[in-house]
Amino acid sequence: MKNIILTGDRPSGKLHIGHYVGSLKRRVELQNSGKFDKIYVMIADAQALTDNFDNPDKVRANITEVALDYMACGIDPAKSTIFVQSHVAELTELTFYYMNLVTLARLERNPTVKAELKQKNFELSIPMGFLTYPVSQTADITAFKANTVPVGEDQLPMLEQAREIVRSFNGLYGETLIEPKAVLPENKACLRLPGTDGMAKMSKSLGNCIYLSDSADEIKRKVMGMYTDPNHIKVTDPGDTEHNPTFIYLEAFSTQEHFAKYLPEYANLDELKAHYQRGGLVDLNVKKFLNAVMQEILEPIRLRREELAKDIPAVWDMLYKGSEEARKVAAANLADVKKAMKIDYFADR
Ligand code: TRP
Secondary structure (H helix, E strand, C coil): CCEEEEEECCCCCEEEEEHHHHHHHHHHHHHHHHHCCCEEEECCCHHHCCCCCCCCCHHHHHHHHHHHHHHCCCCCCCEEEEEEECCCCHHHHHHHHHHHHHHHHHHHHCCHHHHHHHCCCCCCCCCCHHHHHHHHHHHHHCCCCCCCEECCCHHHHHHHHHHHHHHHHHHCCCCCCCCEEEEECHHHEEEEEEEECCCCCCCHCCCCHHHHHCCCCHHHHHHHHCCCCCCCCCCCCCCCCCHHHHHHHHHHHHHHHHHHHCCCCCCCCHHHHHHHHHHHHHHHHHHHHHHHHHHHHHHHHHHHHHHHHHHHHHHHCCCHHHHHHHHHHHHHHHHHHHHHCCCCCCCCC
């Protein structure tokens, strides 16, 4: 069996550091590991339209932003096929056949869909396109025979549902589709990076994100304004590091080398944490260190992004090439699906 990756993001906003540690960084490592036969990275514009159908301009603008974010982080079009979902019409056809294998009740039970319906105030009047996006996501994955899907933790229910659809399909029509598995970050702090305000998730609507495209000043302002431990009032008070986003970020981003370079008084994060926990460590010093770490990580990404942004037509050329290539692969796999279902009536003409 071939090792194939398919993954992607909705272009509903620029990507932020939660995307970076939650999945982008891992994708780049997997890309450069040489262990994969093919890597597809999809900009899921059709899926983004399921909850932005009233604002296609926003989706369009963010296709460019996400493509820039990808390349700035090291996703390399020479090694990975970056493509736009809506260009691959075969995905829609697959979705239509897979719809027969899923019940309404099962879709309504999907925990990620459930949470999103609530968050978007869709509960009273659910758009069908939105409710069925897990089915279309199954099409995205299986159209490329992907076995590996590096994503954030919130996508686990999608993968579970995809595996169920694959099993039903293979059971009914014979072994055709590959059951995919998710690849998540190993570091707990990276699984779900909280917002700078301490809220459980970074989200554009909450204004608690640090973007990959943020300027050095914006990063500094956001880090210095971060929520910490509200009970750490006097410096001498014992502080909590476990629910404190500044420490969660350090857990996700800082390395031994960062300590040696910027905070040599402490050997590592454990020592810094211990000091905070027993009291006597001022939040400002933690934030200054975190700022140095974030600046070091984000500066090269931002500079590369600025360089790439100088030639937007080249970005669209790259996306077009990737999308054409993806379309060919999806078409071949769709033909296998139709054959398995015995609906390939005209295949031998
Ligand atoms: N649901 C993903 C997101 O919210 C985007 C996506 C669409 C995706 N299809 C996919 C991710 C297939 C992995 C595999 O960003």
